[in-house]
Amino acid sequence: MSAERRPLDIAKIREALKSMDGLSQLQAYMLNKENIIRSMTETLNFHLVEAETGRAVFEGNPGHEHINLHGIVHGGWAGAIMDTAMACAVHSTLKVGETYSTVEYKLNFVRPILPAAGTVRCTGTLLSRGRRIATSEGRLEDASGKLLAHGTETCVILPIEPEQ
Numbered sequence: 001m002s003a004e005r006r007p008l009d010i011a012k013i014r015e016a017l018k019s020m021d022g023l024s025q026l027q028a029y030m031l032n033k034e035n036i037i038r039s040m041t042e043t044l045n046f047h048l049v050e051a052e053t054g055r056a057v058f059e060g061n062p063g064h065e066h067i068n069l070h071g072i073v074h075g076g077w078a079g080a081i082m083d084t085a086m087a088c089a090v091h092s093t094l095k096v097g098e099t100y101s102t103v104e105y106k107l108n109f110v111r112p113i114l115p116a117a118g119t120v121r122c123t124g125t126l127l128s129r130g131r132r133i134a135t136s137e138g139r140l141e142d143a144s145g146k147l148l149a150h151g152t153e154t155c156v157i158l159p160i161e162p163e164q
Contacts, residue, residue, distance in 0.1 A: 022094030056088035085124030
């Protein structure tokens with residue numbers, strides 16, 4: 001996490017995003033870090049490392065601040081990185097003037113994630129993209145490629161609404 005956090009200018013960010021497609025948004029605002037709109041990912045210690053149409057890859061380092069009472073990484077941390085990767089796979093397909101919202105996601109945890117796991121990698125891949133509905137899948141793996149969790153997500157594609 002950066003030592004100094006600048007306040008976000010949400011209006012400026014929203015205005016800039018209106019003229020960009022989804023992949024350009026991911027590349028500019030998350031991959032190239034042109035602005036600090038990744039505060040949740042900073043808090044949870046994961047970040048975008050690859051983005052292309054229909055695919056988004058995040059890496060993260062769960063730490064002791066993410067463990068539950070059993071001494072393993074809380075499922076909410078895994079859910080956050082997986083939801084983000086699967087949603088960003090959909091986000092990468094947005095046209096100018098479109099936005100989206102997650103309708104639902106489902107995860108299957110295959111093995112516990114230990115704080116000593118080091119860097120984990122989550123790949124979100126688009127399965128289907130229609131005019132209004134998109135689905136994606138995600139795989140969360142440890143540094144050796146062992147599957148930790150997998151899941152699917154459904155998103156609804158919406159037009160960007162003007163400010164009210």
